[in-house]
Amino acid sequence: MEQVFFNEAAQDLKTIHDLLRWSVTCFSAANLWYGHGTDNAWDEAVQLVFPALYLPIDSQRDMCSGRLTYSERKRVIKLIQRRINERIPVSYLTNKSWFCGQEFYVDKRVVIPRSPIGELISQEFAGLISDKPQKILDMCTGSGCIAISCSLVFPESKIDAVDISEDALAITKKNICRHGVKKNVTPILSDLFSNMPHKHYDLIIANPPYVNVKDLKSLPHEYLHEPRLGLITGDNSLTLVLRILGSLKDYLAFHGIFICEVGNSMSDLITQFPDIPFTWIEFDQGGDGVFMMTKEQIIDMINLYPIFNV
Structure with a gap:
């Protein structure tokens, strides 16, 4: 104009x-x-x-x-x-975004919060977990909105918020301070699990980048303002998801659950692993491409597919 x-x-x-x-x-x-x-x-x-x-x-x-x-x-x-x-x-x-009814600081160092996982957090993961989780891991935390929202819902929980980007973790720390959850949420700089302390989590949530280079070309221009590190995976949209799945057996508690968003890569995951009974979560407020797995299911998946044993 x-x-x-x-x-x-x-x-x-x-x-x-x-x-x-x-x-x-x-x-x-x-x-x-x-x-x-x-x-x-x-x-x-x-x-x-x-x-x-x-x-x-x-x-x-x-x-x-x-x-x-x-x-x-x-x-x-x-x-x-x-x-x-x-x-x-x-x-x-x-520099404002809302998630789970809370305001978060954002800028171009992080992807803008919009995950449907927020609905699960607001419902305290009703129907998915039986006990309040004591240890939670938020993998690929970005702005920290998932970790912080979990802390506000489960104030007794200890939560690790992990990201590979120092820029993103600067925003995470800013939001942690704003919401007064510094005692319960710990930001960790790590390439997925590579620099993680060895512990077992009751709940692991992952919202990794899942847009491949090919799909990027068809996205509306608004998405091109977001950081590529938080949005793009390369040629294979499942690259990071598979890396996470392959490491979960060492970090998920025996009774724990894993929740992961893969967005429009949902069909790719189903096609690549047709024998795995992913539990795809339905949302009242819109959104899809989020699945849940138990530790037993993850171990079965790793044993069944050689891709996890290389």
């Missing part, structure tokens, strides 16, 4: 409601992709406009009629302009 269009808006729009309405119109006309925490133009506008004004997003009803200064309007409209022209996801423009 041309600059004159945005300059005119900064002059004419007066209230928060004006900005929200105008944002929705602009976003709809620009044919944006919504896949980083929202699925429609209105929610996208709310998550941009209110944080840009340093207002909580749940204050909509009280604040919408509030008039804005010219400098406030210019600041918000500049972000709207970047969202449209550069296709930058809203969370990178505001």
